[in-house]
Amino acid sequence: MKITKKEVEYVAHLARLEFAEEEKEKFTSQLNDILMYMEMLNQIDTAGVEPMSHAIAQKNAFREDSIGESLDNEAALANAPDPRGDFFRVPKVIE
Amino acid sequence: MELNQLTIHELQNRLRAGEATALEIVQALFKRIETVESRLKAYISLMKEDAFEGAIRADEAIKKGDINPLTGIPIALKDIYCTKGVRTTCGSRILHNYIPPYNATVVEKLQQAGAIFTGKTNMDEFAMGSSTETSFFGATRNPWDPERIPGGSSGGSAVAVAADECIAALGSDTGGSIRQPAALCGVVGMKPTYGRVSRFGLIAFASSLDQIGPFTKDVEDCAIIMNCIAGYDPKESTSVPADVPDYRDFLSRDIKGWTIGVPKEYFIEGIDPEVEQAVRQAIKVVEGLGAKTRDVSLPRTKYCLAVYYIVAPAEASSNLARYDGIKYGYRTPDSLDLLDMYKKSRSDGFGAEVKRRIMLGTYALSSGYYDAYYKKASQVRALIKQDFDEVFRTCDIILTPTTPTPAFKLGEKTDDPLQMYLSDILTISANLAGIPGISVPCGFSGSGLPIGLQFLASHFEEGKLMQIASAYEKNANLEKRRPHL
């Protein structure tokens, strides 16, 4: 087993997803198959290989510090499911 | 021939000669869409009104002699590009009502070139899929056999071009999402070099792999679209500030003396014999044009899929964190508190495949697994790129099949994600290495399904791809067919 149901639950929480019991089982088994497949990567010796995080090696992309156009408040909130006044409203954060 | 069946360059000639108007083209197209769209479902949203207005404006411009490269040409956009004021869903429930306040750079570029937009095409949800079956808005069908999938994720764009529901279309390619559906629908599809076409306004799936490209009816049209969309964009940090040649210049050049690498790892077990036969035949065609072919090896090919299915989900898990039910998109109507709102909105808003990949990616980045998965995959990725660099030292072009098989049936692979992933096995490597690739039609299977041929070139060698694809297209003597609908 590469991944247990408990780990699936932990990862789901990290990703802010939830699954019914049945789905969890299915996901655990599917993810297991996929992760088993990934095992093949251990056949390759990668000691000292610089990880490639970008497809093309580029450097130093900058912009100048000059003010551009912002959206007005109405446009910023236009797609919000629950706008209130000038704000996005959300259920209370429980601490 | 109806106007909607013509290519961009054919229509350009007619428009300039006054033999057709943009309005007539758009009328023909929407007539076609009305006839076939209910069977194919290539589009998520149509932009009929915009298209007719655009056609009227284009005809006025043409009258004044104000003609740009795409003036009066109707083009379909994958529903992954942000279009100001036009709903952009990415094939997902979570964005089912999202109206962007800005345009993607490519959309602006096409507009400046005079293009008319016909609508937003269907796609796998967040471009995650190889069959356009994971769309929240239902599956798209292959026009050559509506029981079959059109490929994906840009299936809607491929179908719209193949079924003459637009003249050309844009798609996006993260692991083959342009080339694979182009092959399965019998059209030309190109994935440019990473950094060549701006990603600004392309809804991200996997940022280090995503690239935008055209679907067209022939290679010349591909060059025309690339001329309009390629180039540096200061809004994208990974955009490459390199000069863009006129790609049409490459169309009439020959390929005499070129060396074409044929990687043995791409003629894998499980490759459909008809596909292999068609590709072997294509090899003969290019040899007939004076190119030498050589067996080459890309030894880490078998690791590509594993690397891809770590890197892409890892990036996606982060890119898709913004869909949280706060600023835009779907929010669950009932929630107990913030955490519950997050979980319900995301779980109801995303489909199964997207959730599977978010889970996979989150796991690959999580504490204790980062080194074993994400970092390891990124290292192997570097080695895969080295393999390509090595081959391109001695070869101008690499030639492979685009897909292992022609289009499969709807539902055939939906329950087995790994089998679905394997259908991308021949296209993924180009995204990992950042190199450009093109798929061109190379015949049909016995049951009448299109087969695709893939050419790959070194970074920023799109011109070479146009050159060989065009030479092949002109000399392959392929039977001209249209799907019966």
Add this chain to the structure above:
Amino acid sequence: MKYEAVIGLEVHAQLLTDTKIFCNCSTKFGAAPNSHTCPICLGMPGVLPVLNKKVVEYAIKMGLATHCRINAQCSFARKNYFYPDLPKGYQISQYAEPLAEFGHVDIEINGEKKAIGITRIHMEEDAGKLLHDEHNPVSYVDLNRTGVPLIEIVSEPDMRSAEEAAAYLKRLHEILVYLEICDGNMEEGSFRCDANISLRPWGETAFGIRTELKNMNSFRNVQRALEYEIKRQQYILDDGGEVVQETRLWEDGQGVTHSMRSKEEAHDYRYFPDPDLVPIDIGRDWVDEVEKNLPELPLAKRERFMGEYQISAYDAGVLTVSRALADYFEEVAKRSGKPKIAANWVMGDILKFLNEEKKDIKDCPITPSALADLIGLIDKGTISGKMAKDVVEQMYQTGKAPTAIIEEKGMVQITDESTLSKIISEVIEANPEQVAQYRSGKEKVFGFFVGQIMKATQGKANPKIINDLLKKMLTKS
């Protein structure tokens, strides 16, 4: 048992750029909610970040000013977590490759110097703001602050008392403000501090279990919170208990720290290189260029002032509290040629006026050259020191030049001996009783005469001349 505190600070400083770190929105504080936002900082689908070059420049400045090594290559990573003030679901920060490392800041406690190590300085984006509804279980999100550039300055756990921590924090603050890369406003949150603190028995080298303190929005609160936390931990340890590793919030009103209740599952931020941003190469040229334009820093300035102007360490400290004040003083000192007197005027009247109105030296209505003129007039004897006190007040209120005020009010000192002699004779004649007293040896009445003369001249008589003349004339006949 006797314990030693081990303290490390994490400081977040908002950079004074015009625009946000990855988009062109304004960073200005106090705009209407969600009006300084654009698709990029709202985290809309499809947007991409492009780095503001000035942010890098400012971060290099801070790195150099704190003796850090500026790394030849640095890069951005994504820190993934969900929170309503974080629109992308991740914060763009630096992780494996920060901009600067291995620095230090010197502090001084009771004359003893100590270097506090800087682990790293990195660039990142700020989050938005949440307002909690007092009556309903909802919160409101304002994303104006989202994407405002920050540098995070992480110290080594080198501080051993709340006092040291406060001194370190003040030094950092002073440097940032001197560099003009941060306004240092703690109330508006442009300078924020979190602290890690643990105790260990004296002589022990291993670290104890630490707590993280948040919500301290002034220097005083940082010191108070640490003092409180030291006591709290000491009490637990003395009692044989164990400190719980957790985040605690400083409650200013009650003067205590409260546990945030460990809601958080251990953080799992899933850092990975941001594929949308490219690495930053900082070549020697760039560093040299920034270094060349680095202003003189407070510590160096202080030492120079003590040497060059012969002023006390205390005075040098007060006068270099801000770069603007130091510049002001220095100009007055140079123009007047009387640095010590200049120091007294600046530290005395000028700062008093400004403090009364809570004004900054930049808004002082008296220009350095006007103050230097005033000092010159005293030196020449045109006005007395006492008169100057009135003049400076008038200058502050009207912004007029000292000569103009003196002229207007006829405040010119009377130095003409014959005029003064005449006045003195008159006073002597009018007060024969006091003259007799003086001559019989009761010299105290001398002051009485001075007072009378000043009264007769409305305070304009030159005191030194009066002194001499009066003495002469009283003893004469």
